[in-house]
Amino acid sequence: MRRARSTSDSDGLHAELETYRHAVEVLSQVFGAVARGDLEVRVAPLRGRPELAELRDQVNLSLDVMDAFVRESGASLTAAAQGRFHRQFLVRGMPGTFRDGAQRINTARDTMRAGEAALEEQNRTRQLMVDKAIEVSVHVAAASTELGASAQVLAASARSGVEEATAALSTVQALELSAKEIQQAVLLIKNVASQTRLLALNATIEAARAGEFGRGFAVVAAEVKTLADESARSSDDITEQVAASRAATEAAVQAIDRVAGAIHEMNGQVDGIAQAAGGTQGLSELAETLHRDISRFAAQH
Numbered sequence: 001m002r003r004a005r006s007t008s009d010s011d012g013l014h015a016e017l018e019t020y021r022h023a024v025e026v027l028s029q030v031f032g033a034v035a036r037g038d039l040e041v042r043v044a045p046l047r048g049r050p051e052l053a054e055l056r057d058q059v060n061l062s063l064d065v066m067d068a069f070v071r072e073s074g075a076s077l078t079a080a081a082q083g084r085f086h087r088q089f090l091v092r093g094m095p096g097t098f099r100d101g102a103q104r105i106n107t108a109r110d111t112m113r114a115g116e117a118a119l120e121e122q123n124r125t126r127q128l129m130v131d132k133a134i135e136v137s138v139h140v141a142a143a144s145t146e147l148g149a150s151a152q153v154l155a156a157s158a159r160s161g162v163e164e165a166t167a168a169l170s171t172v173q174a175l176e177l178s179a180k181e182i183q184q185a186v187l188l189i190k191n192v193a194s195q196t197r198l199l200a201l202n203a204t205i206e207a208a209r210a211g212e213f214g215r216g217f218a219v220v221a222a223e224v225k226t227l228a229d230e231s232a233r234s235s236d237d238i239t240e241q242v243a244a245s246r247a248a249t250e251a252a253v254q255a256i257d258r259v260a261g262a263i264h265e266m267n268g269q270v271d272g273i274a275q276a277a278g279g280t281q282g283l284s285e286l287a288e289t290l291h292r293d294i295s296r297f298a299a300q301h
Contacts, residue, residue: 019046020048030042068094080108080112091103186242196224196225203224
């Protein structure tokens, strides 16, 4: 009787050990699949003692939580990467460390959303700057073209002014020379008038000596003296007018010299403006280069 009971106990112990061995094999297979990245595997129902069923439920629950965490984190991060920041990690049902991880993922999602908003704002600001720079470069190019054209017209006017000033200077110099010649002629007239007055005086003396016969000759001598005096007075007036004309001419020459010098200087400055506005490496070319560079930058970004 005692032997029969021992055999039965041995058989029961062997059966229980077999149950545990089977449970360990099942769990080993499940955890092996989990280690290979399969989170959909689950532990099938286990025969035997109630604690094995409890173990199976706890393992499957752990796998459910792990699978849900991985799926939810992947979905929320994928959505954030695509710019769909409204999709957040559903924290409900996540225990302990999984909840902390879910909250950190949501925090990272919020940070990504803020970064995306800041990047969009930067892009908008940069585009506005690019558009404004392009607009400014276009206006600068147009203004430089107009400035170059105006400078060329002004340069032509300055050159014409120089030519006119030179011609006027030549005319005034010719007038000054004519005034000198007139003055010399006036001096000659004065000399002639002086000699004529002297001759008239001598004729008057001789007419007085001739008495009655020289009376008619004395009248002629008086008229000649009167004419000589008038000629002398006229020559004095002409001398004064010529002197005034020469003074005005000299002042005109100096003024024209200053005007011509100023025009010459302005002509050089205008040429510099024209060169800066439209020449090689001028404002117009630099504006066009800036326009091309900004357009290329905007296309690349």
